[in-house]
Amino acid sequence: MQIKDIVAVTDLSGDQKPARLAVDLAAKANAHITGMAPVLEPITPAYLAGPLPSDILDQARKSSEELADKSLDAFNEMVRVQGVNGGSARFRFVEGAASGLVNRVRMSDLAVIGQETPNSSEPGRAAVIEALLFETGVPVMVVPYISKGTFDAKHLMVAWDGSVTASRAVHAALPLMKLAEKISVVVVDNGKRYSGEPGADVALYLSRHELNVSIDHIPAPSGDVAAALLNYVSDNGVDVAVMGGYGHSRFREFVVGGATRGMLEAMTVPVVMAH
Numbered sequence: 001m002q003i004k005d006i007v008a009v010t011d012l013s014g015d016q017k018p019a020r021l022a023v024d025l026a027a028k029a030n031a032h033i034t035g036m037a038p039v040l041e042p043i044t045p046a047y048l049a050g051p052l053p054s055d056i057l058d059q060a061r062k063s064s065e066e067l068a069d070k071s072l073d074a075f076n077e078m079v080r081v082q083g084v085n086g087g088s089a090r091f092r093f094v095e096g097a098a099s100g101l102v103n104r105v106r107m108s109d110l111a112v113i114g115q116e117t118p119n120s121s122e123p124g125r126a127a128v129i130e131a132l133l134f135e136t137g138v139p140v141m142v143v144p145y146i147s148k149g150t151f152d153a154k155h156l157m158v159a160w161d162g163s164v165t166a167s168r169a170v171h172a173a174l175p176l177m178k179l180a181e182k183i184s185v186v187v188v189d190n191g192k193r194y195s196g197e198p199g200a201d202v203a204l205y206l207s208r209h210e211l212n213v214s215i216d217h218i219p220a221p222s223g224d225v226a227a228a229l230l231n232y233v234s235d236n237g238v239d240v241a242v243m244g245g246y247g248h249s250r251f252r253e254f255v256v257g258g259a260t261r262g263m264l265e266a267m268t269v270p271v272v273m274a275h
Helices: 017-029 054-082 099-106 125-135 164-177 200-207 225-235 258-266
Strands: 005-009 032-040 086-093 110-114 140-143 155-159 182-189 213-219 240-244 247-250 253-256 271-274
Touching: 005 017, 005 099, 017 032, 017 054, 017 110, 017 140, 032 054, 032 099, 054 086, 086 099, 099 125, 110 125, 125 140, 155 164, 155 225, 164 200, 164 240, 164 271, 182 200, 182 225, 200 213, 213 225, 225 240, 225 258, 240 258, 258 271
Parallel strands: 005 032, 005 110, 032 086, 110 140, 155 182, 155 240, 182 213, 240 271
Antiparallel strands: 140 271, 247 253
16 A cells, blocks of 8 residues: 555644645655644633623634634645645644544545644644544654654664554554665563564564565663663664554543653654554
8 A cells, every 4th residue: 555645734833844744745655635724612711600702702713713724824835835736624623522634534544743842832732643543543643843844764663562553553654664765673672571583573574565674672771661762763863663552542631651652752753653
């Protein structure tokens, strides 16, 4: 399978590096790309005795729509400059729900979204990432805020622990791996027992797809798997990381496993996840 349909969640502020990266990837993969901007529905604060006046709600809604449209105008200009096939649309974000986005992403090959950052003005970014990861069945690329806004995948790292989610991530990321010159299967030695040589099975599978694959075993002295992976990324010039997304959704709260959470908080390269 090839990547032929990408959905990018646009930022409402800043220079839109995640969207720029997604458009660059679309150009390199000859794929269609859709930019989608969130429209935050105004909600009456719980501490108020009654609902806000309708004119205030209407103005807040209009301001949110104008912000989304401005974001999409910038995205459409990126698409025009790159000469790729693309479109754009808003999606409503109401009390943590992003069904319009979820439904669109389900019929795509890849979703791209920026990392949640400190002091970010993006509405509900963590909840949107959660919805994409756990409700779409589509791989999600989370782009760090320090990204240069261009896609490069010369060296791709697969974080492998033999789990179902790691397996899904490998299958989901195969089209991206085809763009890589080198793939490193990285196994963190954290005391987990494996049958046979850890990582050998996935390395063999990827080599049968005519990919250049190596296996590295790395320690996690403090038991921090995410820190071990991030150090590997930094020390070995990794451009893209692939890993399973662990966790569960409860009351629309973004609750993920330690390694996933650690990578999302401190990532320095795009991370492709599947659940």
